[in-house]
Amino acid sequence: MDRMNRPTPPSTAYLDHLVAETAGRRAALAAAVPGDGEGARPDGGAPAELVAAVERAADELEPDLAEIVRRLHEHPEPAFEEVRSSATLVEVLARHGVEAELGAHGVPTAFRAEVGDAAGPTIAICAEYDALPGIGHACGHNVIAASGVGAFLALHRVLTSGDAAGRVPAGRVVLLGTPAEEGHSGKEVLARNGALEGIDAAIMVHPYGLDVADQVWLGRRLLTWTFTGRPAHASAQPYMGRNALDAATLAYQGIGLLRQQMPPVDRVHATIAEGGTRPSIITERAVVHLYARSKYPDTLRDLSRRLDDIARGAALMTGTEVEITWDDGAHPSLPVRTNEALTGRWVAAQRRRGRDPLPAGVLSETLAASTDFGNVSFRVPGIHPLVQVSEPDVALHTAEFAAAAATPAAVSAAVDSAAGLAATALDYLADAGLRAAVHEEFAAQGGPVDVVRYFD
Ligand SMILES: [Zn+2]
Numbered sequence: 001m002d003r004m005n006r007p008t009p010p011s012t013a014y015l016d017h018l019v020a021e022t023a024g025r026r027a028a029l030a031a032a033v034p035g036d037g038e039g040a041r042p043d044g045g046a047p048a049e050l051v052a053a054v055e056r057a058a059d060e061l062e063p064d065l066a067e068i069v070r071r072l073h074e075h076p077e078p079a080f081e082e083v084r085s086s087a088t089l090v091e092v093l094a095r096h097g098v099e100a101e102l103g104a105h106g107v108p109t110a111f112r113a114e115v116g117d118a119a120g121p122t123i124a125i126c127a128e129y130d131a132l133p134g135i136g137h138a139c140g141h142n143v144i145a146a147s148g149v150g151a152f153l154a155l156h157r158v159l160t161s162g163d164a165a166g167r168v169p170a171g172r173v174v175l176l177g178t179p180a181e182e183g184h185s186g187k188e189v190l191a192r193n194g195a196l197e198g199i200d201a202a203i204m205v206h207p208y209g210l211d212v213a214d215q216v217w218l219g220r221r222l223l224t225w226t227f228t229g230r231p232a233h234a235s236a237q238p239y240m241g242r243n244a245l246d247a248a249t250l251a252y253q254g255i256g257l258l259r260q261q262m263p264p265v266d267r268v269h270a271t272i273a274e275g276g277t278r279p280s281i282i283t284e285r286a287v288v289h290l291y292a293r294s295k296y297p298d299t300l301r302d303l304s305r306r307l308d309d310i311a312r313g314a315a316l317m318t319g320t321e322v323e324i325t326w327d328d329g330a331h332p333s334l335p336v337r338t339n340e341a342l343t344g345r346w347v348a349a350q351r352r353r354g355r356d357p358l359p360a361g362v363l364s365e366t367l368a369a370s371t372d373f374g375n376v377s378f379r380v381p382g383i384h385p386l387v388q389v390s391e392p393d394v395a396l397h398t399a400e401f402a403a404a405a406a407t408p409a410a411v412s413a414a415v416d417s418a419a420g421l422a423a424t425a426l427d428y429l430a431d432a433g434l435r436a437a438v439h440e441e442f443a444a445q446g447g448p449v450d451v452v453r454y455f456d
């Protein structure tokens, strides 16, 4: 008897996450303390006068933020081509006495501005501004840009002039203009060029159809399979051929069958980009493009390995060769690891604006996409909450959402987000207890991950 292979032991990664999350939710239930009314800061944070000063500054910036929302929306630019958009943002900053560095970290359409003392704690605010080819600001990154610039300018005012009592918080705020979120992992390019050096935490906000404090964002990798067979006359000598299209077809079916055993939040989607030239010739070359997504870094790594096995198995069955290419043209994106301690500050700040962000788990986690902020959030503690600009049933990346990203609701979302990001950053800088909680939580989640080598 000739035995080949043994059943592979299933990875316990997903199960381990479920067990840990259940334990975490139980602990959170036990620890939940009801707030005691309006404006309460029972657990510290920055002094109320300082917070009031940044929030007032954000309100006063409304005309500038409305201008950013409008001007970027009128001239949408895709990934790495945000020449006009980045220039607009740098111009608005300059109007308020802030000199930003355009072309920061080796990317021509990135920019960076700083305020405060680098000897103290440092928090970064990420501003995106790329659009989608063909449908413009259908992801609302014009609103993200206005929120980030607004938050930075509000903090700039308080960090340079202090509040009414002349109090100036310690620490530093860095505004990172991060191009090319859509499909090109611009933040990973910046991070590899040193953009996060000396930064302790990073925050941003994304527009959406609801206010949400914490939603699942899946890790994502790109994959290409190129199958190479032997061409032959499909009628006269088919036995002399080795069919690359058969390999692609079997691999595609293999994904379909794998879905039964995948963790429920894993995703694989594929296209067959090349499948031969003529029916009368056995296909020599077939190319399959895939995206693989998962909720955790380690389950994404598991999924990657199973996809490798599917490609190799299909090649073996068909007598073809397969070339497996991961992440060509874009870096892998890890999922977003949300910091709950920072999220608590964001929620408190949004409630002062009359918004009430939904906590994690209210929206289905199947409503999930991916973002290059994930890689930031595995290097330093971060948050990526959502702010409402449209009706709840309008999806991102649609013409309807693009229209919503230029409405008065988009402007008020930008102002509320600017105030919320600024207040969150201020709490982080001013409250050592909060900083300790943020970093203890980050360490308990596994600490920083070597993003560059994670999938090697
Ligand atoms: Zn998008």
Ligand SMILES: [Zn+2]
Binding pocket: 139, 140, 141, 181, 206
């Ligand atoms: Zn987006």
